[in-house]
């Protein structure tokens with residue numbers, strides 16, 4: 001198993017959901033960056049379980065213990081290691097998963113790939129909990145990016161069929177970015193919050209779960225970053241995004257809808273505004289030929305419904321070799337989309353710092 005990612009700035013994520021703890025080593029971070037710990041903890045809190053009623057009741061303090069690379073609140077340039085203790089584990093909930101893999105989770109594929117040696121408790125290294133260190137690393141990268149005028153934000157674009165308003169693709173409002181960055185249930189149009197929450201609550205009461213889409217953007221990106229083919233901005237961003245558990249798709253700019261347009265509609269016309277080359281639409285999501293155009297980077301990721309549901313499901317018993325059923329105990333989010341928003345923002349920051 002390897003959970004190392006990055007070229008110039010590398011992250012290495014370690015730990016298991018129900019082990020002693022989880023963490024990250026961030027290698028290659030710039031020296032001399034004064035960390036805003038309040039902002040960092042706010043980000044960790046947006047992801048942490050037990051804070052929002054739409055999320056899992058498993059409460060974790062998620063206090064990042066910075067073990068190295070930061071002195072008197074300032075990065076030293078040495079690898080930054082952050083350790084987060086697991087304080088709230090109930091491994092007995094996972095007893096029967098040893099032989100009965102949860103449909104939609106990584107129990108079966110992990111069992112096959114690691115010949116049964118992988119830590120199954122709480123999903124082990126496959127758990128959504130491993131996104132806490134990712135948010136820590138992303139938050140550090142985000143603060144470094146801000147020094148270069150780059151701001152990142154996301155919102156819940158949809159849950160089920162309930163949709164928020166989209167970002168303005170050509171100009172992301174600075175005040176909107178600040179507002180979204182503080183929210184654990186980030187929406188552009190907050191009037192739809194009750195509808196979304198009711199949809200999630202109905203799924204929970206039905207012992208089920210729902211998924212959704214997160215729209216994410218980076219404003220203030222300079223043009224000319226990236227390259228063609230495999231080292232492009234889209235490749236880098238997508239590769240970190242698929243490191244986030246439950247992400248099943250990504251689309252940039254107009255995404256799959258671009259296929260229904262004529263070229264005269266999908267092309268983003270260039271224009272000079274205050275001496276800068278801009279485009280009057282942003283169907284390409286701020287990236288052309290894998291290289292940033294200077295327009296906001298804009299994309300959406302699909303988050304699947306939480307696999308662990310308490311509704312009875314068909315599965316197999318790997319010990320007896322028989323078909324069977326499973327009712328999952330334990331504390332699981334009926335919808336992880338809200339908590340995943342800051343994870344997606346953090347993953348983008350890690351990709352952008354490497355660009």
Ligand SMILES: Cc1cc2nc3c(=O)[nH]c(=O)nc-3n(C[C@H](O)[C@H](O)[C@H](O)COP(=O)(O)O)c2cc1C
Nearest residue numbers: 105106126127128245246247307308332333336339
């Ligand atoms: C923030 C976050 C929290 C998650 N919480 C849960 C959870 O409580 N229960 C669960 O079954 N899956 C949860 N997941 C999703 C699983 O970890 C994921 O579906 C599983 O590892 C299989 O990977 P895949 O969906 O990418 O194929 C969470 C994911 C994220 C990003």
